[in-house]
Amino acid sequence: MSRPLRILLSCPPTRRCSSFVSRMRLVNRLKADDDACAAALHGGRIFLFHSLSPLLQRTDRGTFRTSALTGSDLQSILKKLGSDESLLKESVLIGCSEQNQAQFCLDVGKNTVNPGYSRFWSCSGLCSGELDQAAVEEQCGGTFVDLRKAFFLLTSAEAPLVAKGQALLRWHQTNRFCSATGQPTHRNQAGSQRFCSSGSAIYYPKMSPVVIVLVSDGTRCLLGRQASFPRGMYSALAGFCDMGETLEEALCREVAEEVGLEVQNISYSSSQHWPFPHSSFMLGCHASVSPAHSQLNVDHSELEDARWFSLDEITCALQVKSPPRRGDPPVLWLPPPHAVANRLIREWVDRQRRGEDRP
Ligand SMILES: NC(=O)c1ccc[n+]([C@@H]2O[C@H](COP(=O)([O-])OP(=O)(O)OC[C@H]3O[C@@H](n4cnc5c(N)ncnc54)[C@H](O)[C@@H]3O)[C@@H](O)[C@H]2O)c1
């Protein structure tokens, strides 16, 4: 999740900023220079995936982390597994750590696509170039975990890296052909672009902009739930931006469509890349309605339910540490700390406690 703008603007000392600048310039160079990127792979950190599920390791404390494989470690493992060592070059650049180590992701499962290799979507058993999941897990001392689980098992520092890695891998796997010419596309070494083989088009990884808003009436906040949400879970209202809309227009339209309210006092909070179900760029905002105009008219084709919640109800819900299970009494369950909705809710609680939001 991005930091709020005010923190970025107060970025202090030059040393910290200059190391940030050098990291950003390194990533930019690796995107532009195929040879430099290929060279960086060996000492780089590789986040391994199998059919888009990231590899996690359990720590001594019972928590989870991503595995810390370098490109050289991985090459030895690939050799032991009898795989072509050039598989490493299929890695896609994610970014660069604070220690200036380049970070990559690599999918060694069925969905991996490399235009230079003959891998097929529909093969049964192991496809050409695909590695056996259990064998990789054994060699690496970890387990491939579905991203929907992994994202919430990891710390808030590691979860976005894994989400970004999966999003990039998915984009490569689903953009193998040019939509203008139908010709195969090829990637640069970093995986930051794909080119139509006819030379007519360049494609870049894409995200869909989504506005997410916590509406307040001064003493209560508005949350809704879709029928597909886990039991008891309510979240801030969200919706995809339409082509040509501003953020503010999308926000007002979504709230009007979903709950029949007209909002005002829109303010931006923070943003987040959200990998589910595909890549969304979540733009988190606050907005308000006057208590006199807070009557809900829920569109049940979009939301199963939407309700106003008091500060006490939200404060209690923030204490709930695990989702309610079947048979438990009904309890309000809020999006987890990794989600921008959680940040919006906590910001609202802070403002309520400071008395800033009251009419
Ligand atoms: N990170 C968070 O805190 C958080 C919280 C809530 C929702 N979300 C995410 O926000 C996203 C949008 O929320 P929503 O489902 O309420 O949106 P929504 O209200 O716009 O409804 C979804 C529908 O919009 C249509 N749609 C229009 N453009 C689309 C596009 N580019 N991609 C997919 N569907 C499109 C589809 O018909 C889809 O069924 C979801 O993917 C959800 O996972 C994130």
Ligand SMILES: [Mg+2]
């Ligand atoms: Mg919605």
